Amino acid sequence: MRRQAPTLEDVAREAGVSRATVSRVINGVRNVDPAIRETVRQAVSRTGYAPNQAARSLVTRRTGTVALVMSGAGDVSDEEQDAFAARALTDPFFGRVVSGVVRQLRPRSMHPVLMFAETAEARQEVVGYLRQGSADGALVVSTHADDPLPALLAGAGLPAVLFARPSRPVALSHVDLAHRDGGRLAAEHLLGRGCRRIVTVSGPLAVSASQERLAGFRDTMARHGHAYVPFVQGGFTVDSGMTAMTELLAEHPEADGVFAANDLMAQGICQVLRERGRRVPHDVAVVGFDDSSVAVACRPPLTTVRQPVEDMAAAMARLLAEHIRGARTEPASVVFDPELVVRESA
Amino acid sequence: MRRQAPTLEDVAREAGVSRATVSRVINGVRNVDPAIRETVRQAVSRTGYAPNQAARSLVTRRTGTVALVMSGAGDVSDEEQDAFAARALTDPFFGRVVSGVVRQLRPRSMHPVLMFAETAEARQEVVGYLRQGSADGALVVSTHADDPLPALLAGAGLPAVLFARPSRPVALSHVDLAHRDGGRLAAEHLLGRGCRRIVTVSGPLAVSASQERLAGFRDTMARHGHAYVPFVQGGFTVDSGMTAMTELLAEHPEADGVFAANDLMAQGICQVLRERGRRVPHDVAVVGFDDSSVAVACRPPLTTVRQPVEDMAAAMARLLAEHIRGARTEPASVVFDPELVVRESA
DNA sequence: CCGTCACGGGAGAGCGCTCTCCCTCCATGG
DNA sequence: CCATGGAGGGAGAGCGCTCTCCCGTGACGG
Numbered sequence: 001m002r003r004q005a006p007t008l009e010d011v012a013r014e015a016g017v018s019r020a021t022v023s024r025v026i027n028g029v030r031n032v033d034p035a036i037r038e039t040v041r042q043a044v045s046r047t048g049y050a051p052n053q054a055a056r057s058l059v060t061r062r063t064g065t066v067a068l069v070m071s072g073a074g075d076v077s078d079e080e081q082d083a084f085a086a087r088a089l090t091d092p093f094f095g096r097v098v099s100g101v102v103r104q105l106r107p108r109s110m111h112p113v114l115m116f117a118e119t120a121e122a123r124q125e126v127v128g129y130l131r132q133g134s135a136d137g138a139l140v141v142s143t144h145a146d147d148p149l150p151a152l153l154a155g156a157g158l159p160a161v162l163f164a165r166p167s168r169p170v171a172l173s174h175v176d177l178a179h180r181d182g183g184r185l186a187a188e189h190l191l192g193r194g195c196r197r198i199v200t201v202s203g204p205l206a207v208s209a210s211q212e213r214l215a216g217f218r219d220t221m222a223r224h225g226h227a228y229v230p231f232v233q234g235g236f237t238v239d240s241g242m243t244a245m246t247e248l249l250a251e252h253p254e255a256d257g258v259f260a261a262n263d264l265m266a267q268g269i270c271q272v273l274r275e276r277g278r279r280v281p282h283d284v285a286v287v288g289f290d291d292s293s294v295a296v297a298c299r300p301p302l303t304t305v306r307q308p309v310e311d312m313a314a315a316m317a318r319l320l321a322e323h324i325r326g327a328r329t330e331p332a333s334v335v336f337d338p339e340l341v342v343r344e345s346a
Numbered sequence: 347m348r349r350q351a352p353t354l355e356d357v358a359r360e361a362g363v364s365r366a367t368v369s370r371v372i373n374g375v376r377n378v379d380p381a382i383r384e385t386v387r388q389a390v391s392r393t394g395y396a397p398n399q400a401a402r403s404l405v406t407r408r409t410g411t412v413a414l415v416m417s418g419a420g421d422v423s424d425e426e427q428d429a430f431a432a433r434a435l436t437d438p439f440f441g442r443v444v445s446g447v448v449r450q451l452r453p454r455s456m457h458p459v460l461m462f463a464e465t466a467e468a469r470q471e472v473v474g475y476l477r478q479g480s481a482d483g484a485l486v487v488s489t490h491a492d493d494p495l496p497a498l499l500a501g502a503g504l505p506a507v508l509f510a511r512p513s514r515p516v517a518l519s520h521v522d523l524a525h526r527d528g529g530r531l532a533a534e535h536l537l538g539r540g541c542r543r544i545v546t547v548s549g550p551l552a553v554s555a556s557q558e559r560l561a562g563f564r565d566t567m568a569r570h571g572h573a574y575v576p577f578v579q580g581g582f583t584v585d586s587g588m589t590a591m592t593e594l595l596a597e598h599p600e601a602d603g604v605f606a607a608n609d610l611m612a613q614g615i616c617q618v619l620r621e622r623g624r625r626v627p628h629d630v631a632v633v634g635f636d637d638s639s640v641a642v643a644c645r646p647p648l649t650t651v652r653q654p655v656e657d658m659a660a661a662m663a664r665l666l667a668e669h670i671r672g673a674r675t676e677p678a679s680v681v682f683d684p685e686l687v688v689r690e691s692a
Numbered sequence: 693c694c695g696t697c698a699c700g701g702g703a704g705a706g707c708g709c710t711c712t713c714c715c716t717c718c719a720t721g722g
Numbered sequence: 723c724c725a726t727g728g729a730g731g732g733a734g735a736g737c738g739c740t741c742t743c744c745c746g747t748g749a750c751g752g
Contacts (some may be wrong), residue, residue, distance in 0.1 A: 005477075007739085008736095008738065008739065008740095009738080017701080017702085018701070018702045019702090019703095019738090020701070020703080020704095020740085021700090023741085024700095029741095030700080031699070032700070036701085037492040050474060050478045052404070052478060052479055052737085053403075053406050053479050053480045053739095054400050054401075054403035054404040054737085054738080055707090055737070055738035055740085056706045056738080056739055056740075057399075057400035057403075057707095057739090057742090058738080058739070059706080059707050059711085059738090059740045059741080060739090060740070061400075061482075061707085064480075065480070085441070085444055085445040085448050085449075086445035086639075086656075087441075089435060089444050089445070090438045090639055092436045095433075095434075096432055098431055098432070099429075099431040099435070100433035102431050102460070103431075111459045111460070111461065111475070111480075112459050113458065114414070114444065114457070114459075115457065116448065128396060129457070131351075131396040132398060133398050134399045134409075134410075134457075169566065239643065264537070271550065274440070275645070293432075293436055297585065299621070310432075344363055353707095353709085354708065363731075363732085364732045364733075365708090365710090365732085366710085367732080369709070369711085370730095370731090375711095376730080376731095377729065377730065378730070378731085379729095379730065379731085382730090396707075397708085398707085398708050401707070401708035401709035401710085401737090402708080402709055402710075403709090404707090404709070404738065405708090405709055405710045405711080405736080406710070495722065
């Protein structure tokens with residue numbers, strides 16, 4: 001079957017009109033006589049015609065594809081490189097990002113190409129991919145504060161939107177959360193519950209979101225008379241949460257409240273607490289961050305600072321679409337507000 | 347900057363050679379005089395030339411892009427549709443698939459476009475996407491036994507490779523696990539530990555892998571004198587595992603062993619067991635399936651049937667690449683063997 | 693009754709590349 | 723010394739589309 005796919009020319013011949021007319025019908029531009037339009041439509045379905053995207057892209061300079069880039073640390077060792085994709089995708093956070101992005105892209109008939117930029121080589125590949133016109137723009141989910149990718153993209157004049165504010169200012173639109181407020185919310189809640197010996201497990205400090213959450217948390221604590229809050233740096237994984245909590249418990253066995261910079265770590269923390277015979281929230285209250293799927297799956301369900309990831313991702317996609325079609329030229333910044341979701345853990 | 351991207355023509359003029367020669371240098375075909383090659387290379391970097399993929403695809407009929415399709419049930423309601431992507435990506439299983447696929451695709455400079463085919467419309471979009479040459483082929487991770495997508499793809503003569511054997515035979519290559527053997531492994535292990543009152547939580551029976559695991563498990567149990575094994579159908583999620591176990595415990599409080607069709611459910615089962623005061627594995631032994639990231643994160647770490655998902659995904663990508671470049675014309679079938687991984691839960 | 697204009701359709705010039713021919717040049721052997 | 727052939731380079735024909743320009747037609751007003 002279909003030894004040779006039918007072209008516009010074939011359809012035009014079949015319908016007895018010119019190529020231009022068929023093109024008009026297919027793309028719905030300008031008025032075409034209803035009778036002719038119908039004839040063309042029938043010719044299209046009779047021939048089983050499907051427009052060739054490459055030919056189309058060649059002249060429109062648009063592909064309908066965007067790169068969805070999970071951008072990582074500065075550089076990563078070989079064995080880590082393999083795990084990068086798996087780890088990124090295992091985090092419920094990324095699932096939500098993809099979900100939000102896809103929801104916006106679909107009605108625009110755009111499609112995301114998944115890319116990972118964890119090494120200098122991979123970053124060059126992303127830039128090259130865009131420069132050769134394989135994708136119209138990039139959505140970058142950058143975890144590392146000094147990720148070089150945004151600057152590369154901006155330097156090449158490529159349309160891109162970032163998740164998270166870049167540490168060094170760069171001429172790209174971005175979407176972010178008011179992480180500082182999130183930290184404040186967590187502190188106020190723990191304080192409000194009457195917790196007095198509060199500790200915290202931060203995210204990797206190389207991630208600016210971690211720094212902000214921690215800063216907001218500490219500032220609020222300080223304002224309420226807790227000048228010093230013991231903390232340990234975690235890695236945003238369940239495991240790292242467990243390790244961190246074990247460490248904190250060794251030095252501060254009297255702790256009665258803990259703020260974890262994400263839900264995954266909060267889950268690990270709850271686990272360690274339970275193993276040590278501490279009841280959550282009775283003995284120790286735990287506040288997470290994200291309000292991801294694990295927040296409800298966790299025992300007890302987590303009180304957490306909600307980050308509207310899907311909406312943020314959707315905003316990213318919308319911004320990028322605007323940049324691509326030229327409806328927006330100046331970089332924009334959209335900041336979302338966090339929200340405390342009270343469940344059982346605190 | 348770059349008002350107009352440089353073309354082959356520009357580079358050729360800059361280097362003082364013909365377009366054809368520049369093309370040869372860039373694609374590394376045929377012999378080119380080393381001196382000229384160097385001149386061209388310099389002209390390329392001086393102009394900052396990047397080949398236009400659309401123009402290239404137009405003539406080569408190849409894009410270097412493959413669709414990575416998460417194909418779902420027959421049809422799905424509107425509210426489920428939104429959640430589909432998020433759910434699919436949250437399951438650690440998909441992360442492993444993507445990781446394996448990307449590892450194979452990268453060295454071939456191919457890229458995956460993420461697509462979700464959970465409705466008839468979405469399936470048509472996938473087929474259309476391939477038909478218009480936006481992608482060279484499809485990798486389909488099909489969960490539902492009677493997923494119509496494989497047949498659509500095969501019918502259109504499009505290169506595609508499936509994860510999981512299709513229920514109705516279809517002329518496409520596929521990669522699968524010997525699920526039946528996996529079920530057998532689980533049964534033998536529980537029996538070997540001395541469990542006598544064994545129950546099981548299956549996956550959704552609409553998924554053929556679930557049926558196979560269950561069948562393998564039951565057959566082995568029957569062969570060892572357990573004609574009937576109480577079972578409840580789960581949904582491959584932590585939640586559904588909890589619900590299922592609660593139900594099973596109500597009717598079979600004396601249970602001393604349980605086989606869960608995946609690790610996520612096994613995790614939920616362990617949680618319920620602990621809440622009910624049953625010690626794992628002392629009172630009840632639990633065997634999971636997959637050996638995903640949660641298997642090690644779970645308390646206690648899960649004894650589970652390992653599915654080499656990354657390798658399977660890599661095999662898929664390799665097969666598809668072969669089909670695309672025409673190195674393979676007949677559909678192939680690659681079946682991997684499961685392996686029991688003994689940890690603490692059983 | 694003729695000029696004007698809006699509307700619908702066709703012709704054809706590219707978009708930027710690859711790839712098949714063909715041509716030239718030089719090394720080689722009889 | 724000339725026929726032969728292989729290697730390296732150039733010319734040019736597309737690939738399948740979009741889009742600008744142009745042309746014919748019929749409605750309308752002066």
